[in-house]
Amino acid sequence: MTEPFRTEVGLANTERITLRGHDMVSNLVGQVSFTQGALLAVTGKMPSPGAVRVADAVLVTFIDHGLQPSALAARLTYAVAPEAVQGAVAAGLLGVGSKILGTLEETGRLLAAVAASVAGGTPEDEAVAQVVDAELAAGRRIPGIGHALHRDGDPRAAPLLAVAAAEGVATDEIRRLRAIVDVTAARTGRALPVNAAGVSAALLAGIGVPWQLQRGFSMISRTAGLLAHIGEEAQRPVSPAIRAQLREMSWLSEGED
Amino acid sequence: MTEPFRTEVGLANTERITLRGHDMVSNLVGQVSFTQGALLAVTGKMPSPGAVRVADAVLVTFIDHGLQPSALAARLTYAVAPEAVQGAVAAGLLGVGSKILGTLEETGRLLAAVAASVAGGTPEDEAVAQVVDAELAAGRRIPGIGHALHRDGDPRAAPLLAVAAAEGVATDEIRRLRAIVDVTAARTGRALPVNAAGVSAALLAGIGVPWQLQRGFSMISRTAGLLAHIGEEAQRPVSPAIRAQLREMSWLSEGED
C-alpha cells in the first residue's frame, strides 16, 4: 500500500478546520489579518508583527503599476468571457513572467546563493563577488537593480527599506543586496540603484519566504490589482478603445467568430 | 478499498501505448491524420472518411479570425513571459468564452434539446418550436444565427454546409438548425441567416461530438491560430504598438514593476 501522504498546509473535516495546525474558527478568522494568514500558510509559522508590516509593504507595492500588458490581457479576456472571472484573472496572472515580477525571483535566487555560500564558511564579500561574477560570466544581467522606467531610482525602494529598517528585519539580506549593487557597479562601470523588486526579494527572504515562492507571493498582490482592472472593465471598458485602435492601424473589423 | 478507476481514453506502459484501444505505434502514428486521431480520442470511435472531412472543415474555420482579443491577450502574455509559451497559449484560450466560440456550444445545446425531444416522441416541428420559445421566453438570443460582422450572412457557413451535404453528414441536425432559423424569424420578425458557429454545432453533433465538448473542439483550432500569433509576436511584436497607443491615450509610461 502506498505510503500515506499528509499535507501540513491545512486540513478540513467535520470536526476541525486548521491552517498549519492553527484552528481556523477559534484562532484565525476575525483575529488575524490576511497578511498574517498568508505568511502563516506560506512559511508554516505565525509571523512576528515586524514581519507582517514588511510583508504588507511588499504586497502593497505590487498591487498595480498602471495599465500593464497583464492587466490588459485580463481585461480583454474578461470582455470576451465575462461569465468566468477566474479565467480573466488567470490570464492576467500568466503574464507574471520573467520580464516583470520574475526579477523578484531572480534576485531572491542570488541572495539565497550568497546565503548558502556564507553558511558554508565563505566570507560574505567573497560570496557576493562570486555570485555576481558567475551571473556576469553567464551573460546574465544582475537583477534587482536599475529600472527601465524610474531611471533615477525606483521610488518604491525607499519606503520598503524604511519599513525593514524600522522593524529590524532582513538586515543580512539588505546588506548583501547593497553589496551586490556595489560589486556590479565595480564590474560594469555602471552604478545602478536597487529597485523595488530587488528590495522585496531581500525583505521576503528575511521574513522566511523562500526565493522559489517569491514570484508567487507577488501574485497575491497582483490578483487584487487585476480584479480592480476587471471591475473597471465592466464599467468602463478599454477593449473597444483597443479594438478601435487596431481598426485604425490594421485592416481589421470588429467581429465575432 | 476504493473501486479501481480505469480510463478508456488512452493507456501507456512499457509494453503498449493505446488511444481508445487502438495501438498508437502500429496503427495510428503515420497512418491516420490528426483529425482522425482527435475524433477517435473525443468520440471513442474511429471516424468515417465523411466525418473526417466535415471535422477538418470545422477545425479550419476556427483557426483564426483576425487580431481578436484572445490573440491579443496571448501576444501580450508572450511578450512579458516568453519563457513559457504554454502560458501565453493558455491565456489566449481563456478568451474562448460565451461571446465568441461559445455560441457553438449554445447552438449545440439547443440542437441536443431538440434531438432529445424528438427521441421522446415529439414531432420535430413542435420540438423546434418549443425549444425556440423557451429560449425567447427566458430572454435569451437564439444562437447560431446572424453575425455582428457579416450582416449579409456569415460567408463561412456555405462551404461548411457544402461539405456536409457532399458527405451526407448531419442531415437531421442541419434540417433542425434551418427549422430553428425559420421559427425564430417567425417569432421575432427578423430573418437572420445561419452563421458558421451554428452550422459547426450541427456538423459536430452529426459526427458524434457531444455539445458539451464542442467549445473545446474549437479550442483545438484556436490553439493553432494562437500559436501563429505568438510566432509573429516574436518576430514583429504588436505589444509595443499597443502600449504606444495606450501612452498616447492615457497618462501611462512603459515600465517594469
Added chain:
Amino acid sequence: MTEPFRTEVGLANTERITLRGHDMVSNLVGQVSFTQGALLAVTGKMPSPGAVRVADAVLVTFIDHGLQPSALAARLTYAVAPEAVQGAVAAGLLGVGSKILGTLEETGRLLAAVAASVAGGTPEDEAVAQVVDAELAAGRRIPGIGHALHRDGDPRAAPLLAVAAAEGVATDEIRRLRAIVDVTAARTGRALPVNAAGVSAALLAGIGVPWQLQRGFSMISRTAGLLAHIGEEAQRPVSPAIRAQLREMSWLSEGED
C-alpha cells in the same frame, strides 16, 4: 481619433506611481496593510478600519480548505512544470468555479437583487420572498446556506458574523441573508444554516465589493493557499503518491511523453 481611455485604477510614470489617486510611495507602501490596499484598489475608496477587519476575516477564511482539487491541480502542474510557478497557481485558480467559491458570487447576486428591489420601493420581506421564489422556480438551489461537509452548520460562519457585528458592518445584508434562510426553510421544509460563503458575500457587499467581483476577491486568498501547497510540493511532493495510487488503480505506468 478614438476617444482617449484613462484608467482610474492606477498610474505609473517617471514622476509618480498612484493607486486610485493615492501616492504609492508617500502614502501607501509601509503605511497601509495589504488588505487596505486591496480594498482601495477594488472599491476605489480608502476603507474604514471596520471594513478592513471584515475583509481580513473573509480573506483568512478562504486561504485554504485542505487538499482540494484546485490545490491538487496546482501541485500536479507544478510537479511537471516547476519552471513556471505562475502556471501552477493559475491552474489552481481555474478551479475556482461554481462548485466551490462561486457560491459566494451566487449569494452576492441574490443579495444585490434584493437590494435593488428594496431600492425600487419593494418592502424588504417581499423582495426577499420574490428573489427566493424566482430561484426555486428556476430549479436552482439557494446558495449561501447549508454545507456538504459541515452539516451542523459551517463553523466559519460564526466568527465572520461576530466581526461584522462588532464593527457594525453589513447589517442590512446580514439581515437579508437571514431572511433568505427563513424563507427558504419555509418553502422547502428544510432549515439549513448560513455557511461561510453566504456570510462572506453579505460582508463583502457591505464593505463595497460588488457581487461580480466577489469570486475574484476570494481568489486573492486562494492564491496564498495555493502558494503554500506549491511550496510543500517542492519539499514533499504528493504527485508521486497520486501517481502510485493511479498505478494501483489503473493499467498505467509512470512515463514521460
Added chain:
Amino acid sequence: MTEPFRTEVGLANTERITLRGHDMVSNLVGQVSFTQGALLAVTGKMPSPGAVRVADAVLVTFIDHGLQPSALAARLTYAVAPEAVQGAVAAGLLGVGSKILGTLEETGRLLAAVAASVAGGTPEDEAVAQVVDAELAAGRRIPGIGHALHRDGDPRAAPLLAVAAAEGVATDEIRRLRAIVDVTAARTGRALPVNAAGVSAALLAGIGVPWQLQRGFSMISRTAGLLAHIGEEAQRPVSPAIRAQLREMSWLSEGED
C-alpha cells in the same frame, strides 16, 4: 502617430476572411485538412503533402499518453468548474512544461544551434560535438534521447522516422539528431536511443516549424487529448476516486468551501 501594425496571420472584415492571405471561404474551408491549415497558419506557407503527413504523425503521437498529471489537472478543474470547459483545458495545458513535452523544444533548440553553426561554415560533425559538449558542460541532460518509461527505446520513434523517410522530409535534421545520439553516447558512456520528442523536434524543424513554437505545436494535440479526458470525466469521473484515495491517505474529508 504610431506606425500601423498589420498582422500577417489572418484578417477578417465584411468582405473577406483570410488566413495567411488565402481566402478562407473559397480556398480553405472544406478544401484543406486541419493539419494543412495549422501548418499554413504557423509557417506562413501552404505545406507540401509530405510535410502534412509528417505533421499528422507528430500530432497524433502527442494526443495522449495515459492519465498524466496534466490530464488529471484538467479533469479535477472540470469537476469543480464544469461551466467553463476552457478553464479545464487551459489548466491541463499549463502542465505542458519542461518535464513532458518541453523536451521537444529543447531538442529543437539544439538542432537549431547545429543548423546555425553549419550555416556559418562549421563542419556538421564539429557543430554537433560543440553543441553537445556545451550542454554537458552546463550540467544539462541531452534531450531527445532515452525515456523514463520506454527504456528499450520509445516505440513511437520508429513510425515517426518511417514517415519522414518515406516523404524525404527532415533528412538533415534526422541525421544531426542521430549524430547527437552518437556523440552523447561517446561522452557519457551510455548509449540511449532517440525518443518520440527528439524525433518530433527534428521532423517539425524539417517542415518549417521553428523550435520556439514546437512546444506549442504539441499543445494542439494535447488539447484534443485533454478534451477526451474532460468528456470522460463528465461521464465517469475520476475525481471522486482520487479524493477517496486522499481520504484514505490523509486526514481529509470531502467538502466544499
